[in-house]
Amino acid sequence: MELRQYWELLRKWLWLIILTTVVAGAASYIFSIQQTPIYQASTRLLVSQSVSNSASLQYADILAAERLSSTYAQMLTARPVVQSALEKAGYPDLDPRAVGISVQPVRDTQLIDLKVEHPNPQVAANIANALPLVFIEFNNAQQTARYQESKLSLQQQLEQLNKDVRNTEAAIEEISGEGADAEGRRTLLEDRLAQYRSSFGNVLAQLESIRLAEANATDTIIVVEPAVPPLRPVRPRVLMNTLLAAIVGAMIGLGAAFLIEYLDDTVKNPDDVGRVTGLSTLGVIARQKNEGAERGLVTVENPRSPVAEAYRTIRTSIQFSSIDKPIYSLVVTSAGPSEGKSTTAANLAVVMAQTGKKTVLIDADLRKPTQHKRFGLPNTVGLTGALLLEDEFEGIEYLLTPSGVDNLWVITSGQLPHNPSELLGSQKLHQFAERLLQDYDFLIFDSPPALAVTDPAVLGQAMDGVLLVVDSGNTREPALMQTMREMEKVQAHVIGVALNRFKARGDAGYYYYYYNRYYSHDEDEQSPGDTPGRKHPPASRPATGGLGQRIARSVRRS
Structure with a gap:
């Protein structure tokens, strides 16, 4: 470890060192004053x-x-x-x-x-x-x-x-x-x-x-x-005992901090990402105080925040990483559940649409879909119904629901099937994506966690690229390494990592500090080239007719 890393470790665990110091010193003080003076x-x-x-x-x-x-x-x-x-x-x-x-x-x-x-x-x-x-x-x-x-x-x-x-x-x-x-x-x-x-x-x-x-x-x-009666006791030495106990407590706290760090095998920063995966970190998303909100669309609700800018950074990194080999379809996944991959997929779709690209967000998590709740959409007919059709995708616009953000449409998961892996691995999905790209510029698939099921590997093999979402301080290195091995088995093109819920401290914290100051100076100015989409109610779907009736019949037969 470098000197800077030691300093960061001390800053991170300063509360523990102070706690053990105070507890040890207080315990020694209380014990000492209760002893009989000698x-x-x-x-x-x-x-x-x-x-x-x-x-x-x-x-x-x-x-x-x-x-x-x-x-x-x-x-x-x-x-x-x-x-x-x-x-x-x-x-x-x-x-x-x-x-x-x-x-x-x-x-x-x-x-x-x-x-x-x-x-x-x-x-x-x-x-x-x-x-x-x-x-x-x-x-x-x-x-x-x-x-x-x-x-x-x-x-x-x-x-x-x-x-x-x-x-x-x-x-x-x-x-x-x-x-x-x-x-x-x-x-x-x-x-x-x-x-x-x-x-x-x-x-x-x-x-x-x-x-x-x-x-x-x-x-x-x-x-x-000759001896004379002493004026002060020689024991207990309250001050000395308290100081020594406090020093021992500080050493215990410091030792505990080093032990915790030594045993902690989670990915915390971009350096860890590069060391474990060999990939670049396309963007760092800071931990949000209200990230537990139901929608989590910070790019819509607070487009000038540093977190929203982090999603734009990821978008820019994706665009620059695909100069030689353009990416039109992207799978967003993570090693385990609750690491923020669905929120990342939704916000990435928003900032991609804000550039003027006609973007489609597809909820391919056919086990625990969330995008319909995030955008407030019904989830009756979606990706599942489209993949069960027996003919070509005619009138496919029926599946796409306006999200309320300009240039962004959402295809929900639809009814949950019994065989999601088979559906996602079928040739039908590849044909479906090709059909969408005839009319739209960019597809983002929100997939399940990579280690839980094989769906992300199947999707990653069929699409142009895969974006891994890593939960800073929670995603373990062995899990991330196993995810990379699964992707390599199917030769999926993993373009990089989005480091989510990053606790900005030390050198990494300066980015957020200066960015906050920049946006707080002028609340009326907008970022060049980015125009937050206008929110409007989702368009209503017709109840019957055409593609909708055929999808409904296919779902019932399955």
């Missing part, structure tokens, strides 16, 4: 640790402090600590699961950010301030217990070593006499005594070190910035 109180903590005086250990001490920060961050959210903090803050009955607690170490520092979320801002601040205090008490208690356990173990070792020293000294004093044996025992006991005294000194030094560490112990966590 407040967040935060406090910043410093992890304190004594650092060795040895320069070689400074990096190790810093690394240990950072690891300690991560460890404390995990310990702060432990259930016993949280439960004790709730009790200390005065909320012993509050479920810890109802409180949102998050702890995050600050990268490359010994700082910890502690955040507490709760619907009550004061409760959140109280818990955030209670947690560090409880953790300090908890950590100090653990450290004290570790010190006491270490001191008790060392004191027990000292008592045992002291006992060993006394026993060894007593054993040395009990040695008497001289000689190698006594001297050897004395030497052995003196060495053992020296070991006991050395061990006693080492253990005593450890005990003093622990006592000194206990005496110099400080809080491992320091509150740098």
Whole structure:
């Protein structure tokens, strides 16, 4: 797709994109304002640790402090600590699961950010301030217990070593006499005594070190910035949620628009017509607000409208397309029903007659005829009766009824036969058309839809040309392609396409804009070469005599 096509797609589906945007944004806004506001109180903590005086250990001490920060961050959210903090803050009955607690170490520092979320801002601040205090008490208690356990173990070792020293000294004093044996025992006991005294000194030094560490112990966590009750909630973020939902809604609408366009296989514009059929679009007929009117003869009722001019464009295109091979008989059909082929045939007949050509509109839709209703004519004897005659078409003027437009006559369908395809495919129809062309200039056949029955293909084979009417946005591409294949089978001459009910937008809309302005500037002027026909009551038919009686008898026999 080109950039212009994307722009046209956005313009076409702008209402859908706006709708999904508004719905998504409104739904998110309503949902957000109904949520319970959540407040967040935060406090910043410093992890304190004594650092060795040895320069070689400074990096190790810093690394240990950072690891300690991560460890404390995990310990702060432990259930016993949280439960004790709730009790200390005065909320012993509050479920810890109802409180949102998050702890995050600050990268490359010994700082910890502690955040507490709760619907009550004061409760959140109280818990955030209670947690560090409880953790300090908890950590100090653990450290004290570790010190006491270490001191008790060392004191027990000292008592045992002291006992060993006394026993060894007593054993040395009990040695008497001289000689190698006594001297050897004395030497052995003196060495053992020296070991006991050395061990006693080492253990005593450890005990003093622990006592000194206990005496110099400080809080491992320091509150740098205490929590205060927050003024605004952190959730729900109504504006942010609404904006994000609106953006998502717009994307959904845009995606839906592209999906619809991708799945839509209808013919919409002249480019689609050329791509599917390889034919030219002879004219583009804009969608009319009152196209559901019973007559639909815009070329008579509003001859200066852009729609009427579109039919004149089709007429001109037909005339220019038949310079090498003149067209005197034209079949108007469509792929399916309700695509505007009967209205197109009637209006095309009117504008053809306005050029001065003696034109005959023949209702060849022998299943659902409409032209007699459009022109307000009776439908007793028409095309069916003429094709059932057993002799030549003498007095054929009886079949033609003035339409009320100069130079335009109508042959209605007549009574509906049981075998319309056989009638239209007979040699009689070809002879009938040749007889009409002896006295008239142009024949237009309004035929049934091409995919419903074989009548249009039969007519198209017998006549000079076929005009396909395509309903913009409704005629599907497969149906139009199948119609072309049916026409090609019988070697019908399809001269082009009339694009009906076209929604003018974008570049295509400029034609209608400027044309409307042209016709609105001078309501009194008429288009050169076109004189709208004078409307007058249809001529009455004789009830009996000649061709009429023979046609009536033929219809009764059939």
